[in-house]
Structures are given as structure tokens and as C-alpha cells.
Amino acid sequence: MISRSEYCVVACAEAWRDNGEVLAAAMAPVSTFGARLAKRSFAPDLLLTDGEAMLVGLDGEPEGWLPYRRHLTMVTGGKRHVMMGASQIDRHGNQNISCIGDWSRPARQLLGVRGAPVNTLNNPVSYWIPKHSPRVFVERVDMVSGVGHDRAAAAGATRFHRLGRVVSDLGVLDFETPDRSMRLASLHPGVTVDQVRAATGFDLVIGENVPYTREPTGEELRLIREVLDPEGLRDREVRV
Amino acid sequence: MTDKTMTPEEVVGRLRSGMTLGIGGWGSRRKPMALVRALLRSEITDLTVVSYGGPDVGLLAAAGRIRKLVAAFVTLDSIPLEPHFRAARESGAFALTELDEAMFMWGLHAAANRLPFMPVRAGLGSDVMTVNAGLRTVTSPYEDGETFVAVPALRMDAAFVHLNRADRLGNGQYLGPDPYFDDLFCEAADTAYVSCEQLVDRFARDTAPQSLLVSRHSVTGVVETPNGAHFTSCVPDHDRDEPFQKMYATTPWPAFAERFLSGKSEDDYQQAVRAWHEELR
Numbered sequence: 001m002i003s004r005s006e007y008c009v010v011a012c013a014e015a016w017r018d019n020g021e022v023l024a025a026a027m028a029p030v031s032t033f034g035a036r037l038a039k040r041s042f043a044p045d046l047l048l049t050d051g052e053a054m055l056v057g058l059d060g061e062p063e064g065w066l067p068y069r070r071h072l073t074m075v076t077g078g079k080r081h082v083m084m085g086a087s088q089i090d091r092h093g094n095q096n097i098s099c100i101g102d103w104s105r106p107a108r109q110l111l112g113v114r115g116a117p118v119n120t121l122n123n124p125v126s127y128w129i130p131k132h133s134p135r136v137f138v139e140r141v142d143m144v145s146g147v148g149h150d151r152a153a154a155a156g157a158t159r160f161h162r163l164g165r166v167v168s169d170l171g172v173l174d175f176e177t178p179d180r181s182m183r184l185a186s187l188h189p190g191v192t193v194d195q196v197r198a199a200t201g202f203d204l205v206i207g208e209n210v211p212y213t214r215e216p217t218g219e220e221l222r223l224i225r226e227v228l229d230p231e232g233l234r235d236r237e238v239r240v
Numbered sequence: 241m242t243d244k245t246m247t248p249e250e251v252v253g254r255l256r257s258g259m260t261l262g263i264g265g266w267g268s269r270r271k272p273m274a275l276v277r278a279l280l281r282s283e284i285t286d287l288t289v290v291s292y293g294g295p296d297v298g299l300l301a302a303a304g305r306i307r308k309l310v311a312a313f314v315t316l317d318s319i320p321l322e323p324h325f326r327a328a329r330e331s332g333a334f335a336l337t338e339l340d341e342a343m344f345m346w347g348l349h350a351a352a353n354r355l356p357f358m359p360v361r362a363g364l365g366s367d368v369m370t371v372n373a374g375l376r377t378v379t380s381p382y383e384d385g386e387t388f389v390a391v392p393a394l395r396m397d398a399a400f401v402h403l404n405r406a407d408r409l410g411n412g413q414y415l416g417p418d419p420y421f422d423d424l425f426c427e428a429a430d431t432a433y434v435s436c437e438q439l440v441d442r443f444a445r446d447t448a449p450q451s452l453l454v455s456r457h458s459v460t461g462v463v464e465t466p467n468g469a470h471f472t473s474c475v476p477d478h479d480r481d482e483p484f485q486k487m488y489a490t491t492p493w494p495a496f497a498e499r500f501l502s503g504k505s506e507d508d509y510q511q512a513v514r515a516w517h518e519e520l521r
Contacts (some may be wrong), residue, residue: 053417068266068416072342076361098338103371111320112293112313118342118362147365155365156387200441208508 002216005030005234007188008130010216011167015126016081021045022123023055023066023080025044031083031128031167036228041220042134049079059102069176074123078160081124084116088141090129091181092203093163095120103143115240116145117119121157126164132171134201135142151178169238173211177205181203186213190240243408246461246505248278251433254461255279255398258307260288262394262429264401265472268294268317268412272402272435274302274506275469276408288362292344292420292501294472299501300475301333308335310394312344319346319483319489320405332408337422339391339462342370347394351428359388388486398402399429402469405443405455406436406475410459413443417473426458437477483520484513 012034015113016024023044024035038178039046040058049071050056054209055064068076074080088096097116101107119125129136152161164167164181166173173186183205184196189212197204216224224234252275255261265271276296286307291297291312300306302324307349314325328334330507339347346358359378363369378390401422403412412434426432436455439462443452468474471481472489488496500512 062406064418065477068341069419071343076342098367103338106329106331109321109326111315112311113338113340113366113368114313115341117340117366117368118360120366121361121364143371144365144367151365155369157361157364157387160361233439 002221003235004188004190004240005238006216006221006224007151008167008169008238009033009037009234010220011186011188011213012083012128013041015083015164015167016043016058018105019043019046019081019124021047021079023047023074024078025082026084026128027085027128028128029142029229029237030130032226033234036085037220037223038224047163063183069109070117072115072171073117076122078123081126081164082119083126083128084089084146086117086127086146088135088136088138089166090138090141090148091204092148092150093166093175094141094144094147094148094151095127095180096143097142097145098143111145113145119146119164120147120161121152122160126165127166129166131170132168132196134199134200137200137202137238139202140221149175169240170199173204183207184210186211186214199237241409242409242455244459244462247432248274248435248463248465251275251461251463252278252282252284254431255284255332257284257286258396259397260290262396262399262425263289263291263296263463264399264420264425265296265398265469266363266420267313267315268416268445268485269418269471270402270416270420270469270474271296271472272400272468273470273472274402274465275400275433275435275463277501277506279305279507280501290396291323292341292452293322295322295485298322301325301328302368303497304333304425306334308337308368310337311337312324312339314340316485318480320487323375324493338368338371338457339363340366343368343389345396345421345424347391347423348428350391350393351395352424355393360391361388365374366496379477381417390519396425397428397431399425399432400435400454401432401454402423402435402465402474403423404437405440406434406462407440407442408462410434410454410456410462411443412436412454412459413447414453415451423458426454431460433457433461435463435465435468437466437468437474465506470510470513484516485518489516
């Protein structure tokens with residue numbers, strides 16, 4: 001029996017396939033397991049951090065120094081693919097982590113824009129959203145932090161703007177459409193198209209035959225269960 | 241040479257209401273909390289605070305000392321959202337200049353290098369441009385012709401940073417993994433005050449050169465404040481005080497301020513913290 005969270009880890013890992021020698025940066029448990037799974041299996045050249053100021057190998061052994069000032073240079077040099085979270089995201093991939101409501105006096109102050117503006121204009125950006133809901137997938141985000149396709153184009157800032165995939169607990173979404181609006185790329189096994197549609201606050205592009213997210217290999221399952229997450233943190237983040 | 245050692249009270253005595261104050265560290269990491277606490281014991285207010293924000297911003301916001309904040313985020317790291325910053329924003333207590341992390345860094349570089357701005361590929365297309373109507377763009381004069389945001393210099397009247405070691409002349413050493421941007425804060429400010437875990441007479445001959453982050457030409461005053469970053473982390477001298485931070489984040493401000501910040505000195509604060517930990521046992 002493969003759990004939903006295990007499909008999510010594999011779907012996150014796939015974001016870094018064929019990325020080469022770049023930093024795989026992730027913020028949440030499942031996306032972090034995904035980055036490590038990618039490095040342990042099909043993307044061994046990826047770089048990882050310890051979440052503080054070091055580049056580390058698979059067993060945490062240091063291989064480089066990465067204080068914030070150098071981390072920002074990896075971003076602007078394009079040598080990084082980050083998987084951020086999103087409090088809100090729209091069909092064009094505009095993301096908000098700053099605040100909910102009117103910015104001048106928000107109903108709910110969140111983190112602030114952090115590095116989302118510089119990330120989205122400089123290195124590939126994907127998103128991991130552990131609870132797919134109409135409150136997150138919205139028609140319009142309240143404060144554009146991460147820049148989507150429409151806004152990047154309007155600002156003439158597309159030179160290094162690359163959005164990868166959006167992985168949620170229900171499926172994988174991407175922007176492989178003529179106008180770069182969000183599309184349902186795959187469903188995690190056990191999820192229906194109607195479920196995704198009901199959990200999305202805008203009209204998602206949904207093709208005729210949506211495939212299922214690929215199965216983890218036996219070795220990938222072993223790595224997830226025995227090496228990366230023996231404590232089962234993945235099932236606390238993805239409650240299905 | 242000039243002995244720049246002073247007390248937290250003497251540092252604060254050199255500040256004035258309405259000043260622009262930079263605060264080093266990052267989130268809930270190596271924050272000059274003893275100097276912030278000294279500020280809270282004074283009457284100084286109406287500040288423009290420039291910070292990669294953590295509980296330094298939370299304390300000053302809760303105490304109503306901020307007129308304007310310049311920041312990319314405010315967080316306690318292990319607790320993502322800073323409760324007093326949230327409350328202040330949600331009640332419209334102060335003005336905010338919300339910048340991206342890289343824009344902020346290049347604003348410090350511009351100030352340290354006496355430049356009016358730095359071109360940055362960040363901010364365009366985001367609502368950072370919408371909420372900061374004063375931000376301007378600049379076009380590359382070379383063939384590429386790309387447009388950038390011209391991030392204005394973040395010049396400050398004063399800066400506070402906290403380091404692991406310092407000498408009496410104002411040379412400061414960090415022993416943890418990340419310098420954050422403390423050297424830039426000192427260089428970007430007209431006056432800079434370094435608090436440290438421990439004063440040293442001199443640095444050993446075999447000192448790792450890269451650890452000497454802050455140089456005396458950019459420092460006005462030095463203060464020895466053991467555990468002065470509390471409750472933020474200051475590795476390897478001390479980790480973040482997670483139980484205390486959790487209590488800070490969940491205790492109503494008047495009760496927290498009464499118990500921990502109503503004393504007359506930093507020693508009173510440290511004693512109140514020790515007493516709180518004793519009670520936990």
C-alpha cells in the first residue's frame with residue numbers, strides 16, 4: 001500500500017529531474033524529502049543545504065559554505081531550483097506569502113514577501129501545497145510575492161523567469177498550456193478530477209485523459225520509509 | 241587608541257527619537273537583544289527600523305516604538321509568524337516598506353558604498369512595486385537594455401549588531417556559521433554599536449581571519465552583554481532559548497513586559513529569565 005504522502009514525495013522529487021548541478025532548496029518536510037530522494041536516485045549532482053549555512057552531502061557531511069549572502073548569489077546566478085510554499089496561488093502562478101486582505105491593513109499578516117520576488121525572476125521555482133483548497137488556489141492573490149507568467153511578461157521580466165510544477169496533496173499541476181495558465185498534469189492515485197476541480201478556486205485547464213502521478217519504485221519507497229522519513233513526518237503534513 | 245566600551249544605557253543615550261535604526265542578525269538569530277531591551281527602557285520612539293526582522297521588531301512593535309519598518313519578513317524561525325508584528329500590522333500601528341530579501345541586501349550594499357541605489361533583478365512584476373510607489377527602475381546602458389529595480393540605499397543613523405567576541409577598539413568576531421549582514425549594517429550606518437558575548441583584550445595570532453567580520457573603523461561603541469542575544473540564537477555561545485521564545489509568543493504583551501522588561505537593567509532581565517527557567521524545573 002502506497003500512501004498519498006509517498007506519491008507527493010515522488011511528485012516533488014520529479015521537479016528536480018535533469019536539473020544538473022544546482023541547489024535543490026525546499027522549505028517543508030515533504031518537499032525536502034523530495035529533494036533528497038531526487039539526489040539519492042535520479043539526480044545525484046544536486047546540492048543540498050542543512051537549512052542553516054552549509055552545503056551538505058547526503059549524510060549531512062559539509063561540502064560548502066552557504067551563508068545567506070552566498071545563497072542569494074546562487075539565486076541570482078540561477079544555480080538553484082526552489083520549491084516554495086504558497087498561502088495563495090492563482091492560475092498564472094502568482095503566489096502570496098505576505099498577507100491576506102488589503103496590504104495597507106491586512107486581515108491576516110503572514111511572513112512578508114521574503115525572497116519570493118527575487119526567486120521567481122532568477123531561478124526556477126516550483127511550489128508544494130500540502131492542502132489543496134479554494135482558499136489557496138484563488139482567482140486573485142492579495143499580495144503578489146512570487147511572480148506569475150502574466151505579471152512577469154507585463155513587467156518585461158521573463159529573461160530568467162521559470163515556473164516548474166505545483167505539487168499538491170491531490171495532484172501535480174503545471175503551466176504547459178498555450179497561454180501558460182495552470183493545468184492539471186496528473187492526479188495522485190485515488191483522487192478524481194472532480195475533487196481537484198472542487199478544491200480549486202479558478203477554472204483549471206483539465207485535459208481529456210488526465211494521467212496518474214507515477215508510481216514510486218521499490219527502491220524509492222524503501223528510501224522514503226527507511227532512510228529519509230522513518231518517523232513518518234510526511235503523514236503529518238499530508239493527512240489523507 | 242580609543243577604548244570604545246560603553247554600557248547599553250550609554251549606547252541608547254546617543255540615540256534620538258525619530259532616528260533610522262538598523263538591527264543586525266536574521267529572524268530569531270544573533271539579534272542584539274540586550275541593546276533593544278535598553279532601548280525599551282528609554283523614552284526613545286518614532287523609529288524607522290531596518291531589519292531582517294525577528295523578535296527585535298516584535299518587541300519594538302509591541303512597545304509602540306516604531307513609526308516605520310523596512311523589512312522583507314518578520315519571523316521567529318521555529319515559530320513562523322511573529323505575534324506582535326502581526327498584531328501591529330493588523331491594527332495599522334506603523335508604516336511598512338516591504339522589500340524582497342535581495343533588494344534589502346543590495347540596499348545595504350548601496351548605503352555601505354555611498355551609492356544612491358543598486359540595480360537589482362527582483363521586485364519587477366511583484367506587488368513590492370505596487371506598495372512602494374517611490375521605487376524607480378533603471379535601464380542597462382549596455383546592449384542588453386534590461387530594466388532593473390533601482391533599490392535605494394538603506395542609509396541609517398545608527399546600527400545595532402551582536403557578535404560572539406569583540407575587542408575594546410570595536411573589532412568584532414563571529415564564531416557561528418553565518419555572518420548574516422552585520423558588517424554591512426555597520427558600514428551602512430553613521431554610527432554602529434556592537435554588543436558581544438565576551439570582550440577580549442586581543443585576538444589570538446591564530447584567529448581564523450574570516451571570523452573577524454566587523455572592523456573598528458565602522459564601529460562607534462562596544463558593549464559586553466553575556467547572553468545578550470537572548471532569546472535568539474548566538475551559536476556556539478548559546479542556542480535559541482526555544483521554551484522561552486514559545487512563552488514569549490504565547491504570553492499577552494503586558495504580562496510579558498511586566499515580568500521581564502520592567503527592571504532597571506539588562507542584569508534584571510537576565511535574572512528574570514533565570515527565575516523563569518527555575519520555575520520550569
